[in-house]
Amino acid sequence: MKKELGYNTAQKEKLIEFLIKNKDKHTSAQEIDTYLRSVGSPVGMATIYRQLERLVEAGTVRKFIIDGKSSACFQYVENEKECREHFHLKCLSCGKLIHLSCSRLMDISSHISQNHGFIIDPSQTVFYGRCADCAVSKE
Amino acid sequence: MKKELGYNTAQKEKLIEFLIKNKDKHTSAQEIDTYLRSVGSPVGMATIYRQLERLVEAGTVRKFIIDGKSSACFQYVENEKECREHFHLKCLSCGKLIHLSCSRLMDISSHISQNHGFIIDPSQTVFYGRCADCAVSKE
């Protein structure tokens, strides 16, 4: 766990515990609710959203909005600092999050910065598409 | 205009007219509604969504889901192929959305595809960062 903000409550603890356990995939507020309910520690949706909101703001959790999904997805971020130095690819099929450190991407970054005057923030940018596995099994 | 599907109705005509006029930017269903209403040719939201849906399906219009936006954005596609190579930059400070067609960006796509086995979907991908104006005034 990282930055400790606010109070430590049982609800918050359970929520973060779940997010960490599922850090390899994204989950919706609904799924979180279902899980917490299933383990006998139900947390109100309002609280779930409020906690997620602050976690996202703190950089502890990442929020994804994906076409085809009616709801947002959340995913725990292990090492925030490290994640500032590379880009992310997110598979729209399986939800896998790939961390990609590639010099070519950094080149593009500086190219856009120099030729288009736009400074890309890698920590906020996500490339959406299909990973190798899902590209094969097509859709 | 391209593929002609279904009936030609006044509503459909107005809607497409607006989309074409604003092909350089994204618009939400809400904005379309507001515009049509302002010019005295109101079209029900249901119809707007239904028309957009089929236009998207026909490839005439592109749908974008952007993080931070709760609603979808739509944009008329002049040349479908061209738009495959068209990425978006969104300024985190002022919210400006920049449409960038740059050969260097095409390169990234193919590079990532070839070397990392990941197929990027430009219609879902948005680069976040700071535009020239905001980078200067360093928010």
Add this chain to the structure above:
DNA sequence: TTGCGTGCAAAGGTTTTGCATGGCA
């Protein structure tokens, strides 16, 4: 005339907000 397209209203689902209560520090 035949159905497709439209509008209205209602339904659906997700996320946010107001307010009183309860718990952390």
Add this chain to the structure above:
DNA sequence: TGCCATGCAAAACCTTTGCACGCAA
């Protein structure tokens, strides 16, 4: 004790759907 966090319910949003009517072809 003083706030902050939670829960519940209601509200706010965005989008979809059902149904009857009107218009395009």
